Amino acid sequence: MEIMNVLLPLALLLGGFFIFAFIWSARKGQYDDLETPRFRMLLDDKKILKSNPIEKKEEK
């Protein structure tokens, strides 16, 4: 069952990646506010123009 030598580290690597991602996000303050995100996502974006007068994309 040499494959265990691959699958176990791989599972741990993935787990490690997610732990890292969790710690990173917690440190960045992602979970400081667990109340307003659920309300803010309900708000629709502020539309300033019905259509884009300049055909060029505005992405910076």
Place this chain on the structure above:
Amino acid sequence: MSSPNGSVPASNRRLETFTYDDQIVKWFVIATVIWGAVALLLGVTVAFQLADWRVNLGLPWTTFGRLRPLHTNAAIFAFCGNAIFAGIYYSHQRLLKARLFNDVLSRVHFWGWQFIIILAAITLPLGMTTGKEYAELEWPIDILITLIWVVFAVNFFGTIVRRRERHIYVAIWFYIATIITVAVLHIVNSVELPVTLTKSYSLYSGVQDALVQWWYGHNAVAFFLTTPFLGLMYYFVPKAANRPVYSYRLSIIHFWSLVFIYIWAGPHHLLYTTLPEWAQTLGMVFSVALWMPSWGGMINGLMTLRGVWDKVRTEPGLRFMATSLTFYGMSTFEGPLLSIKSVNSIAHFTDWIPGHVHSGTIGWNYMLIAGILFYLVPKLWNTELYSKRLANIQFWLATIGLLFYVISMLVAGITQSLMWRAMDDAGRLIYPNFIETVIKIVPMYWVRAIGGTLVLISFILMIINLYRTAKKGKSGPEAVYEAYALDDYSLEAGAAAHRKLEGWPMIFAVLSLIAILVGSAIEIVPSLMSDNYITKISAIKPYSPLELYGRDVYIREGCYLCHSQTVRAIPHEVIRYGKASEAAEFVYDHPFQWGSKRTGPDLARVGKKYPHMWHYKHFYDPREVTAGSIMPNYKWLFDKKIDYSTLPKKMAVMKQLGVPYTDEEVVTSVVNAKAQAVEIAGELAQSGVPQKIVEMEVVALISYMQRLGVDYTSMPEEEAPIAEAEVK
């Protein structure tokens, strides 16, 4: 850092204008409904083929063994895949207040994915398959999938980098888990050595291949059919209901617990096999533990609808979402239950499993997709839904059709399993003939096929409804939105450039993770060549060249989709089929062929059980030897000549994979194979079979059938490990 938009005061941040790429979302929506209809049509076709074998039409490319992989691949990767991309691309932009990273990448992603689907639709009916469930596509397509997935990942993470919203909403975490894990699963399970452009052999063999395959197989369900859909649920259910998520805290907790637990659950597909017992127990324990985070999501979704239950009655989109969450709750309750060893010993290999799977894929995935589309299409085409009445008819057809499906398969599965294990006082099987247990459940196959047809009709009604909706709507030019940038632009002129640069590490991190995985996959090749864990049995020899060819025919025709090749150490199985399987028996099996369903009997011990002539007749028309059989005819194997040209290459690749063929055996493979074919044809000739059969593929397949289990059952007793102990 408590301010949702970060620590930079709003006065110092620049107000930016931007647009969304909704064109790409529309494309993916259209692809979703087209492939959804194809997947369901294929599903209904194979369902009728099981109810009546004549629906196989006698053609190679319309026979169950080739259409069934097409159905599963179309349902998972074409239908659900396109729906995931549509939903993610729509919600991702809005949750982050940013246009997708790159329009060209989006389009490469779209067309690349459709191209992959078309390649699958061509190659699978032609019998080009790796023989591993849900990963049947051959190696060039596997590479293409990896490339397109990377395009998707870059586009996705690039958008996160350019976001104008500091907080990464929980749905996006579900998407991230999907992208990373699917990449890893796909790469690891698809490591194979090519023979030709359309044929390869799995790097792993036997029990190891089984473990990798079901680690992949289960996580495909987890990270293709569950996590992305939970992410979509967390965006579209609150949006459609205009209610905040019941508990944001719960969503965070259940996300992290889900991603940590899911990856370990795969071995529950291999209970009672030769997989090491501790791995089986590990899989079972984690599967049971999965119940908690799964229900966390289900409860959170349903509770979001509190206060708007009246709208669930009147709004078709919400009604589909509520029902999908209910089915998610039911199937994630059933899943852990089925993972418990004692329950699994009854349910495994029976129709209960397809029943369980479809309560997930139709109940959860299709219903949620329908709910999302009823929200998305009116939004994208700036109009109202064409007909609520039509949507309600669709809802009831789909729900009733699904209940027909699930209940009939539950009844069929338990009925057949109880018949398999029924023994009298003397310890003899009450139903020794497998066919008796098949005939008993054929009526249930009809009920299932009718249920599936209702689901297909419901889907067609949805297409009509959505088409009419889009037609009366209009899609004008892109609207322009404004939001504050994340960064403090007042600091210096170069800040914007810096911000762009800053994003690259994240993309590099993802790309390097994938690179590391590819690298380590290549590195581990040598260590996989030898296998110390499994005690080798000297009596187990590699397949002869003709048998190897026959095995490839077996894989090509999808025999593994209805026949298992592993006898579990359970008394009634040992009595019915013979000695319980040993890990050592499968060491030369690249890929393994244990299967997951016994529509027909297990074949691990079929070798030498019947004369060649029996198999000859059976492949031509199974009903000649087994009255009532539902197996298709394989008449083309009697006209199709054996292609000896690739045989030395096949042997050489197997040798490379560690199968102990000598160089001489590789060189003389064609001569050997022809000699064995003459031998079999000679025996058939005694029963009056014309001599020209010696050239045909059926002879190779017979040679493979006659070899199965023979090495193990015919070896001297002292070498045999004590497998019979289980019977007492």
